Amino acid sequence: MSTSTHAHETHDHAHDHHGPPAGFTRWMYTTNHKDIGTMYLWFACFMFFMGGTMALGIRAELFKPGLQFFDPEFFNSLTTVHGLVMVFGAIMPAFVGFANWLIPLQIGATDMAFPRMNNWSFWLLIPAALLLIGSFFVPGGAAASGWTLYPPLIIQQGMAVDMTIFAVHILGASSIMGSINIITTILNLRAPGMTLMRMPLFVWTWLITAYLLIAVMPVLAGAVTMLLTDRHFGTSFFNAAGGGDPTMFMHIFWFFGHPEVYIMILPAFGIVSQILPAFARKPLFGYASMVYATASIAILSFIVWGHHMFTVGMPAAGNLFFMYATMLIAVPTGVKVFNWIATMWRGEMTFETPMLFAVGFLCLFTIGGFSGLVLSIVPVDITLHNTYYVVAHFHYVLVSGALFAIMGGTYFWLPKWTGHMYNEALGKLHFWLSIIGFNLAFFPQHFLGLAGMPRRVPDYALQFAEWNMWSSIGAFIFGFSQLLFLYNVVSTIRSGKAAQQKQWEGADSLEWTHLPTPMPYHTFETPPVLK
């Protein structure tokens, strides 16, 4: 990638005495956090387009009532693998890519604490992705039970399920290793003077996220292993006929699943907390309370899983407990939103592409937060559970939340990473097309859900036709405008005018203040001096 060519070009830099080797082995054997971060980001990008293609398949089938393209079973596979690919293949690896690139730079470390393990945790993703995508081509087709993999439905399906289970195992191992690496790096490799409460908020959010990952990935691995033994080795964990209970899978899955939701959003909070102060040219309002709010959200995330299960038939006390706990999460989340707005208040704002994505994140993520609050109310949830309202809700938090932060972050750090400035006009066009397409695709889904359209259906009643048509049109606008993003990133890497060391006037973390642009291949071989 361009980092390599530029490292060679900047011969005058003191630290540039060993650049990377050339060719494929550079990437295969690399232990450099920048190379590994780049690979994570490209992997996420590839999986994003895979998952996006599946999403467009779904929206094409749902453009009008009736079955136009797919067999219903294949449609179910599309929704299932779309979910798994986007969660485990796109959003999570993208954030790990950011972590690899930025954590050592922002705390003044020379690299990650365990560089070889870092290499392995990336390369494990490849077989996992092959298993996941390859499962479409085995007899019976890919897993078709929804990404939640509920038994007994999942038990009925073919060998694709076993491939999915192994893919989840491998991805889990990769995530756990990545998390160990991140925690160790943050706790041990900070430059002298970089106390915990001076770390950029992105580093803080990743520290907390890494603990969440270590806590819940083994739980998911346990759940899918029980599925595997139920399928092949005669156990009855989730089979009532053998003394098991399908509900237990849901409890275990969502004990993983809810913290997982925050694993996908906390690093996004971190990225936005870097971007907003930079473009408001004003320090983050309430740094300490942001850290405490992030930690509170993480802790609360362990006691709210039941809100995914209000229609299972838990006792009233169970439903009430999970309702109160879920509502409580609105408090620290509100604190974060208020702090971001207070950061913007009386700033000196400019609106380059990263800032546009950050503001878009702030508005739309909050809409997702509000629909989450609506869904936390048990009686309302019961009428909206498994409808398109829920689909709208989690796409507002995961697409206009996590994904917008990833894109904003990419534009924000691209000048630093590549040494080149991206095309601002194209970036802005990408933002506006994305925000129009996204809202057109997902806002009407709230209405579909309120009117009672269930999710994961390939076909629907006539009264849902109009909003579905608009939703499909929006999805195609959103999907195709991502090609602009790809084009912009690739052309920035290959050419583009040189970026400055501190490309953004208000940016104040170490990578902007202490490192030249383009960056040498190895950075902070001697720790930076902090005031």
Place this chain on the structure above:
Amino acid sequence: MLLKRLRALAGFAALLLGSAPGFADYHVDILPPVTPISSDIYALHWGILWVCVAIFVVVFGAMFWSIFRHRKSVGAKAAQFHENTTIEVIWTIVPFVILIAMAYPATKTVLAMKDASNSDMSVKVTGYQWRWEYDYQQDGVRFFANLSTPRSQIDEREGPGEAKNPNYLLEVDNPMVVPVGKKVRLLITANDVIHGWYVPQLGVNQYGIPGFVKEAWFKIEQPGTYRGQCSQICGKEHGYMPIVVVAKSDADYAAWVKDMKAKMPPPPAPAPEPVAAAAPAAAAAAAQPTDGKSVFDTTCTACHSTGAAGAPKFGDKAAWAPRLAQGKNALYASALKGKGAMPPRGGNMTLSDDAVKMAVDYMAAAAK
């Protein structure tokens, strides 16, 4: 009291949205509630929605004000203030108080929803792949409800389908009929995988979980037909197992019970014949179809119309030839005991041996 105010608000909002002309097909609201619980849900939803809208307007009003006033291009100079404990405490406490105000009416509704005691009648609802069975505990009526939309309206992969019925995908052969104004307790379970019995206007959405019986209830206040669907993905035909509930007056309900009983086969004789004994017990109670086509249309079609999971497609001579070559008895045996991905009796354990054989004959004839 709060609930009442919420209801008033909700009514106002409904009026506002409902009166907008030209929005007939662009539905934006929860469907009109017809039970006490769904009325509560309706009011709760509008209440919380207004709270959210108010917060959104205040918070994002401030943000957009800031975006337009505090930008570099209009000459704003950045203030450098940050950290203020008083403000942090205020914006932690205020949302907390709002949440408590929201939780109070919701809690009352949760407790009411969970109270299925003193019901007037009980109906056991069982989800199957892919239809519902209703078993009236007091009135002794028991039947299946299948999707009644014809396949020819659904499948448009080989040319445009037939014109769709007004209640496309939301219509069944045998609706669930209940008396108006009676508290109906549902005992919900499933036979194979998890299903969700979901009728929005009744405020009921309850998983049926195989091996467990879960409770729900509703009391419909006005006669009418209320439609819903399976809410939990349950395999290939998940989108094709609708629910139709018809609420009738007591007299009409009694007439329906009488009519359904006449349609049901007589209860099994005290000493059943050997053939009947071999069939599953449920088969005796459920009405048996009398021709192969109707068995095919309700059960086999799920896989054999599309060739799902390696099933030989209906009318596909090449796929059927090697199978027909094994002889009818081998085909009967496969259909009854299951083969490969195919479950015994095509997954419909209520079919008698004869019904299964008729369906095999029907499919074999089409492939010759």
